[in-house]
Amino acid sequence: MASSRTPAIMILGTGSNVGKSLVVAGLCRLFADRGLRVRPFKPQNMSNNAAATMGGEIGRAQALQARAARIAAHVDMNPVLLKPESEAGSQIILQGRVAGHLPSGDFARRGDFLPRVLESFERLAAQADLVVVEGAGSPAETNLRARDIANLGFARAAGVPAILVGDIDRGGVIASLVGTHAVLDEADRGMIRAFAVNRFRGEVALFADGVETIRRATGWPCLGVVPWFAQASHLPAEDGLDLRSTPARPGAELKIAVPVLPGIANFDDLDPLKLEPAIDLVLLRPGQALPGDTGLVILPGSKTTLRDLAALRAQGWDGDILAHRRRGGHVLGLCGGYQMLGRVVRDPHGLEGPPGEAPGLGLLDVETELDRAKTVRETDFVHGASQRAGRAYEIHLGRTDGPDRVRAPFSVDGRGEGAASPDGRVVGSYLHGVFASDPVRAAFLEPIAGSWLSGGMSYEEAVEATLDELAAHLERHLDIEAILALARQRPAPG
Template sequence: MSPPRTPAIMILGTGSNVGKSLLVAGLCRLFADRGLAVRPFKPQNMSNNAAATPSGEIGRAQALQARAARIAPHTDMNPVLLKPESATGSQIILQGRVAGRLSSGDYQRRGEFLPQVLESFARLGEGADLVIVEGAGSPAETNLRARDIANLGFARAASVPAVLVGDIDRGGVIASLVGSHAVLDAEDRAMIRGFAINRFRGDVALFAPGIETIRGLTGWPCFGVVPWFAEAAQLPAEDGLDLRSGARKPGASLKIAVPMLPGIANFDDLDPLRAEPAIDLMLVPRGQALPGDADLVILPGSKTTLRDLAVLRGEGWDIDIAAHHRRGGHVLGLCGGYQMLGRLVRDPLGLEGPAGEAPGLGLLDVDTVLDRDKTVRQTAFSHAASGCAGLAYEIHLGRSEGADRAHAPFRTDSGPEGAASRDGRVLGTYLHGLFASDSVRAAYLSGLGLAGSGLAYEAGIEAVLDRLAGHLERHLDTEALLSLARQGA
């Protein structure tokens, strides 16, 4: 006898960045607060924004969704994670572990991973009352359908009904929903049981004729129209396309400059700093110099350290950083950015691209060698200068060693972590998420002359998730969604 089916529903989108991740997070919080054991699931993700779990890596969006569901993240929530290394290839993370590379020419190989996807989905469903599945991109990309595991290919294999979401803010929502219906084959079309509209601005009643048009041309019912949720910007972004400087803060007392490198990874490290009212955090695009009046330059994480180091030099940002340091400015390197601050970066096995090496910026007396052993872990840590503690995570290849490791700015249960220059103005660390700790962030910023603001960052994330759940409950037919999940395909 087969085990009982776990209720599940899939949230598909008419395209990338229509708000699928946010809707899944909000629904996870909503149903968890009703007392249901909810699990988020994304068969395949493509992102360099990853989270560490005890069993390996997943997309950070799924980690946020797990938090929304009030459970610990697990690799079964995102069995296939593709981490772009170039415009034509990605590293494959399969059920949390590195499993090779996937070139754009081999994209149809994704179908090979369907057994592991279904295995993870089945395990995740054990003991759950509801699994909320997130699609990737659009299910209407018919050129990719043959080996699809991310959208309707998964839905049909797992017998999970789906809802198609369109983003009205970007325009063309009627055409995108009706067009998706038109290009899908009959069996795929049958898996979609209705639609929803996201990011509506203005009077929802004005869109009533649009809803009727979509209903008439597709036969799909509407599960709701979700108004714009401005607080979404306070939650960690999944996609590098979401990165933006935001509004300038003319009265800010501390300016931070961050060069936008093409392989930027785990960029939500910056979110707690951006949330500080007295900090003006500027993301500097290619083609622009780093501002000369910055107090701190942060080199963020990178999936392709040597490539990004070459870009940094090509943009002249190495010269800007050297001048900034001579003027007495501070520099912080996170993970790949830490590696760039050293004397030398070597990738003899070609783990992040072509094998090779390059001199670093020379602001820290450390050398880095990338090797096959990848560190993926969650860890407690403390700030050496203040003793303040927090929780962080590491996801990196290689080790960095040198004299400046003797001045490590942090400590973990493994010992000293990171490196610092003798003058204390240049720091590097492999710790991600360290600024989410209010006490650690306040201690670090006090060293830059900024008094604590009292910002409770993690509590703020929880409050936004709660308000998001309430927002969706008001504007979506959540009872109909739950009923659909329980009925199945």
């Protein structure tokens, strides 16, 4: 099948966080289970939650969508990834590789990426029976339309029809759908062929008049009203704003506290922990103190280590963590969090902000210097204390070294990875995803909890089951045959 005619459909949203990513993931699983070769695609993503794939890095949401489609993730699934470094701009990841820095106000340059975006899309389409495309933000941001590659700019350039999704849970769904129709020009409006309403709570029939109001005002047919999918919390979050503490678990055997810093990155490390019934996961927001009964503090990854280290101190969390350590508590630093645990962090080239350095928390006898070489890879690893194995990934700048490296908690290719304090209560590592391995998670956490984690579960099985449930949920509430029919009716590009 010629790639230019491969069926494709684009899922747009009336705004950010309306559920586009999960709708695409559910459709990928649904169509894959029908025997179709499905490929997810997002032209441009802005997120510090990245996944390492063969060839580089992409947004974590696209990695989940690839998993839903039962295929390996590939850099072509998210050709432009913008990783915010500060309010001033973002690091550019172009087809998996670092390609410079984009100032926040440089909207015009984004249009320069369109040829590479279309190149990636065509390669994917050539291997597929169906491509499911995810938009970014909202197509109603007409001030950005001239150089848009993320929404209708891409849809028109590639000739991909779109479905507009609104989120009723946040309120104003009629206005957001009808308003989007109103502000679009005629050519853009024509690319949207239908709408759907997401995250409905209650009796769907009660919204029949609302559906009719939208249909009359826009001329678009409704493909369905999708009820709230509570199990969505079992899947990896795309945005740091989606991170939530677990509901109170009075019988939990271990409380884990995680300071949520401005540049938090690759926080999928927390996903297995939030599903573990024996764990009470507390995400600390600004103004909150570290709970006194915390057993383990995790400092997660960071896209801006020096800035986040300053934010940690500004919140007083450094004092809380040091007091926790003096009481015999455990601390784990991952990637940027690992760097913060050392004696000093240096950024002489200004790779994550202005050049500079700052003292770390001093809980590990190591030092870090950021350099221009970026490590991006998937790898097998072994947990040294238990000799249990798993699969992880690395995405980081910098080299960390010092005496505490002799007690590396993990090994990769027979070489030690990470560092640990002499008493083993403070551990750091560049590996992401180690807790996705059930045996490694149990072996690492049980000594801290002081007992067997009685609520043990299979994380990978939980994710797979949730993707299956999501696909079935969408099949019950969306007109799937109409979606397929629209995907086969691709207009000419341009």
